[in-house]
Amino acid sequence: MKIEQLNTASLRKLKPVIDKPKYALTSVSCGVVHFGTGNFHRAHQAVYCDTLLNKGETNWGITGISLRSPVMRDNLAPQNYLYTLAILGETTSYRVIGAIQNLLVGPEDPQSVIDVVAHGGTQLVTTTITEKGYYLTSGGIDRAHPDMLGDLASISVPKTIYGYLAAALIKRSDNQGDPLTILCCDNMHGGGEHLQQGVQMLLERHSPDTLRWVEKNVAFSSSMVDRVTPATDQYLKDQVAAQLGVYDAAPVAAEPFTQWIIEDRFAGIRPPFEQAGALFVNDIAPFERIKLRFLNAGHSILAALGYLAGDQFIHEALQRPCLAQFAEQALKLNVMPVTPVPEGISSEAYINQVLQRFKNGNLPYGVLQVGTDSSQKIQQRILPTIDDGLSHGGDTSYLAFALGAWVCFIRKALQNDDLNDPLADEFSHCISANKGGSVAAFLTLAGANKFHFFKDVPFMAAVQIYHSNISEMGVEQAIDTFFNP
Template identity: 40%
Template sequence: MPAQVGRPVYVRAATRIGVVHFGPGAFHRAHQAAYFDDLLAIDPDWAICAVSLHNPGVRDALQPQDGLYTLALLEETVRLRVVGAIREVLCAPQQRKAVMARLVDPQVRLVTLTITEKGYCLSGDGLDAAHPDIARDLVSPEQPISAIGWLVAGLRERRARRLSPYTVLSCDNLADNGGRLRRAVLDYARRIDRGLAAWIESEVSFPRSMVDSITPATDDALRTRVASALGVADAWPVQREPYSQWVVEDDFRHGRPPLERVGVVFSGEIAGYDRAKLRLLNGPHSALAYLGSLLGLDTVARAMRDPALAGFVERLMREDIVPTLALPAGFDAQAYVDAILSRFRNPAIRHLLSQIAWDGSQKIPVRLLGTIADALAAGHDIDRLCLPVAGWLHFVARQARSGEALVDPLQAPLLEAGRRATGDAAHDVETFLRLQPVFGALAGDARFVEALRGAYATLAPGDAAAVALALAAAQGPQP
């Protein structure tokens, strides 16, 4: 291959499989597998057996390539590297014995998962015992089809063989992912074997984690680019932005990979990292989505090329959001803001504002309203924080007036409120604030209501000219 293409710097044949991973989709292969690829140059005991729970597509693509694939790091000049961390690829429905053999292999000390929230078969904070996959596994636990069923089947067999259990690490973007997975596993185990459940409760750890890296789907353009650069075909390359973050709770019982040597942060304050990401990354993302859409912009990178909008977002982060956060020990908030702003400006990532704008009724409360509530409690000004919330209201009203789609679980009441909007700030804000699932107790806080009315009026009538003037005014005097 060309010299500029990165490749494994270790002898693959000398590595040993120490990790079983359920759900080897694009994010795992672009994120965790890349960390393990770096680690194998230091410690050969942590190669990966990748297991698909349903579809053989990943296995069928990677097996003829010996598990090798290309990772493209998207920036102005795209960088390519070949990742060799995946030594084995299996499809659980078709290779049950092989999957179980890996789960009971004493060399395997870690099982990781990226199966999306749906794959955990949760209901509220616990297991959904009525889920078809769980109901079926409870009848035939020795032939599991769900991720929970496989985890428990492997642990049951290890207990029977008097082997130490593996650590179970969720890598999905799910609040309290380790805690929720632990509760689901224990609930399932109690239904089939209370002794096994007691053993899991005392012996098995389920660390919490936080992951972050934008990973666009593989497309034909990537396949063509990779084939041209490598001189060989790759059936399933993956791509992501250069930035990557992985924070893991340091709760491993029977040995853990020394991932801190390749950039992973081990911390007991995962909730603090989650909160920082939610408020400093996702909150400004929503601000860009709604204010940028009203300006007629289409992507995050293009929105960041608007000086007024970019300046507003940066000031929002540094002066309004950071002061409200209880940050983990050693967390450099300003460096984190710098990294986020660089990510937002990356021209190689085409992140559509229209997509970020989806599901505002679910996103706004956790991304922005929580910050506003904390700022009010601390006696801070909230005028700038209210501008993106008002932008969302104008965005909804615009969609309602134009008859365009609004992707949101509260679509009907939102569009009704949007259709009733007259342009009068007091009337329109009062109408939207009746959406109790969104605004909760803040709807009764006079300080918030006044600030939101002011922001809404500043943006009226919600066209590009009004938004541009509002952003200029929101900058105010520089400190």
């Protein structure tokens, strides 16, 4: 017998133990447009909006935008955009989220995306499009990227987030629309500034008059987001179906912990996200830095080490004592001394909490999922810390080992056809053209040559030694040899 699907009709049939929207879905208006409706958004920002809706703040529904694939729209549309959040703590709880009211696919109908951003009811635009969605190179926007070249030529059919925003702001300006805030929700330094620079670049080309309007009526802001959110698999779908008694084609899982630090820079109406647990601050940079350097860097280091050790998940890597000790020592001995934290936060306690969260066996976070796009991620998560460590005369041995391990990870993932990285072809060419490819060549592709440590002979020699030993003896024995003699 075919199980009934989750939707507005089946919502009332769910067991009382399942948290459901406490608001009428028909009463919601969409004040938020969100680019990038993947799992993280649906387990994080959408939940904050859902909490506001449950409190009677019914203006903060979401119109989701996919810039690439229609898969999420196709999964959610038959469900009236309802989906289940499974919160995986010591026990699992379930909550149906109704904040997303519609989902548009940019490549299918770009004008509809432009229109909804330009619409007067839209108060806030948010983004979770991952690092590569910002087309960055050497800290700035890559004007030579084919998609950027396309938008510089014309934004009638945008190719980038900047193109969609610029086209929508032209229309919003022509309509003399209300002020608008554009908020980056990807963990990257100065995300709001990148959005502003990209939009400005295109408006200078296509509509200088709009640029003057934007300077007075649009705020570009950043935020720091934190919640471990694994990929959805069939096991989660089966688990949700068994608990709800209905089938959900797109459930999402997350840890109990959630955090959203928002730069308090708004042009118009500011959503009362503090009622849902968010924190507004004047300076986001210190919060971004500790998240990138402790949590994200720890995640990336464990992903590479775990993959090399043969693990599938992050929590499995932490079950290996030498990997767990290495990750803790890397953060406490190499990262912590050169990473200032906001007042009231303990670096050591933050690191301990991060590692404890990673150990959650009910949260199967794949090493390859964390390792996706690693050539882009390490440029923010690890490389700047090495420069800081060397400039302060501190210990950088753990981070040198981590870089050697990262090169080994790239090699092994390529060999096993596991690598999901925008530079995968370049790495493959590096191996074939250079008879295996040097460590320096791999690091250069990942932008390491833009950092001071790349010219530090002793440091780079250490990276090479660690890489060679990991390759020869395996990652665990190499750690024991150098760090646990």
